[in-house]
Amino acid sequence: MKTEQEQKEIVESAALSYPICEYCFGDTTQIPFSDKVRYICETDCERYRYSWACPPYCGDIHENIDKCRQYQNFFLFSTVVEVANAWDKEVCLRAKSGHEEISRNLREKLKEKLEDFYMLSTGCTICEKCACPDEPCRHPEERLSSMESHGIVIIQLADEMGLCYNYGGDTIVYFSLVLF
Numbered sequence: 001m002k003t004e005q006e007q008k009e010i011v012e013s014a015a016l017s018y019p020i021c022e023y024c025f026g027d028t029t030q031i032p033f034s035d036k037v038r039y040i041c042e043t044d045c046e047r048y049r050y051s052w053a054c055p056p057y058c059g060d061i062h063e064n065i066d067k068c069r070q071y072q073n074f075f076l077f078s079t080v081v082e083v084a085n086a087w088d089k090e091v092c093l094r095a096k097s098g099h100e101e102i103s104r105n106l107r108e109k110l111k112e113k114l115e116d117f118y119m120l121s122t123g124c125t126i127c128e129k130c131a132c133p134d135e136p137c138r139h140p141e142e143r144l145s146s147m148e149s150h151g152i153v154i155i156q157l158a159d160e161m162g163l164c165y166n167y168g169g170d171t172i173v174y175f176s177l178v179l180f
């Protein structure tokens with residue numbers, strides 16, 4: 001069994017092989033959870049009901065929160081992209097896909113070295129159009145669920161951990177989380 005410090009070193013060294021921007025470690029007791037995040041998903045996000053990685057199809061929010069709390073530590077990291085127009089949805093989706101690819105690759109790398117960890121991201125972008133809700137997920141093993149589906153108030157978490165979530169202008173920041 002690896003010590004906590006050894007696990008942190010594994011996560012940090014794996015993450016730093018990708019073009020991430022900022023990162024931090026923390027204790028899961030520091031993560032702000034709220035079941036109200038689901039309400040924001042439902043009212044504000046076009047992915048609600050149209051992604052297997054997002055609410056309401058990726059698990060009960062209370063069970064998801066409990067699952068996160070089973071881990072003691074977290075590693076939060078961001079990627080930042082400068083785009084021509086941050087209000088352009090297609091541009092943002094491409095930027096998000098890049099972040100998701102980094103997150104999936106990091107997870108694969110960590111699988112070789114960590115016994116037990118759980119990863120969350122911004123929501124799945126593997127397929128051009130998600131199969132949800134008409135057909136089963138095409139890549140369930142690769143899919144990463146969103147942090148929001150686990151009740152995580154991500155902006156508050158980033159803010160409290162001192163990570164920047166707004167670089168101004170036409171930049172976009174995305175976050176992923178590794179629980180271990």
Ligand code: SF4
Nearest residue numbers: 124127130131137138
């Ligand atoms: S892998 Fe494809 S079908 Fe499955 S959640 Fe991601 S986008 Fe949807």
